[in-house]
Amino acid sequence: MKKYPIGIFDSGIGGLTIANAIKSVLPNENIIYYGDTEHLPYGEKSKEAxxxxxKRIIRFLLTKRCKIIVIACNSASSVADESxxxxxxxxxxxxxxxxxxxxxxKISTKDNIGVxxxxxxxxxGIYEEKLKKLCRNRKIKSLATPLLAPMIEEGFINEEISNTIIANYLSSTQLKNINHLxxxxxxxxxxxxxxxxxYRNNVNVIDSANIVANYIAKKLEEDNLLNNEKLSEYNFYVSNYTDSFEKSARFFFEEVIKLEQVNIFS
Known part of the structure; x- marks a missing residue:
């Protein structure tokens, strides 16, 4: 079991931030990643879809004998019920x-949190629901930013157009006076x-990828599933091949990677 891979999936390249963080924290672990590029972005799809x-991706990852599976997508995580x-x-x-x-x-209840x-x-409403279960008085300000994921998938990062879109969202009154994002x-x-x-470093931008990676490392250690052998392998599958996915995978994983198109939906 210890040598079995960690399965990770997302609709596209976003989950690679989680995979990369897990690789950094757990360098001995084998990783199998499935990017459902045919259906990206999930954020615009219905809960049922x-x-x-x-479900199909999880079944696929189970055939690869993954010891755990990480849903590296907030949209999927927010609707991933018991079914x-x-x-x-x-x-x-x-x-x-x-x-x-x-x-x-762990953050002070006096602070305003943006999402x-x-x-x-x-x-x-998953973040509000879970945070208010822990503290009813927690102040949470949420804003949907639907253009950001497609923008990132298309490679528009650190450019005038991306900075304009980012500024347009973050300047919204819905995020006014937040302390953490x-x-x-x-x-x-x-x-x-x-x-x-x-934000000129006036707002604490929470590093979600490293938080998730450290959480996974802790769980594997608790369950005695850490791989002690230093022969890690990284396999990537996509439902539809795209140049942007391969470039992103090779950017994060400088090691030799295996990328294969496997459409599990047809």
């Missing part, structure tokens, strides 16, 4: 929301520096 896609997670039987499935909630719960994410994530989309760490630059 996202659940259907997630999704129960199909894995004895394999633990982790979302990317609970580790963030656990970390944010930006896809329409699916923000409309689900949760990047509730795994794509957003790719524009984290631009977001910090906008």
């Amino acid at each position: 996202i659940q259907s896609f997630s 999704v997670t129960n199909i894995a039987c004895n394999t633990s499935i982790f979302n990317v929301i609970d580790p963030i909630i656990a970390e944010v719960s 930006i994410g896809t329409k699916a994530t923000i409309s689900s 949760i990047l509730a989309c795994t794509h957003y760490p790719l524009i984290q520096q631009e977001i910090k630059k906008y």
Whole structure:
């Protein structure tokens, strides 16, 4: 079991931020990543569609004997109910929301917390619900930022057009007077520096990728599933091949990677 891979999936390149963070924290682990590039972005899809896609991907990752599976997508994590997670039987499935909630719960209740994410994530109200379960008086300000994930997928990062779009969202009155900002989309760490630059470091931009990676490392250690052999392998699958995905995968994983198109939906 220890040598079995960690399964990770997302609709596109966003989950690579989680995969990269896991690789950094757990360099001995084998990783299998599935990018559902045919259906990206998930943030614009219905709850039922996202659940259907997630179930198929989880079943695929189970055939690869993954020891755990990480839903590296906030949109999928926000709607991944028992019908999704129960199909894995004895394999633990982790979302990317609970580790963030656990970390944010340590923040003073006097501080205002902002949340930006896809329409699916923000409309689900999952962050407000989970945070207010821990503290009813917690002040949370959420804003859907639907253009950011497609912008990142297309490679518009650190350019005039991307900075304009980012500034347009962050200047919204809905995010006024926040002290902390949760990047509730795994794509957003790719524009984290631009977001910090906008706020001139006056707002704490929460590093979700590293929080999730450390959470996964802790869980593997608790379950005695850490791989001690230093022969890690990285395999990537996509439902539809794109140049942008391959470039992003090679950017994060400088090691030799294996990329294969496998459409599990046809």
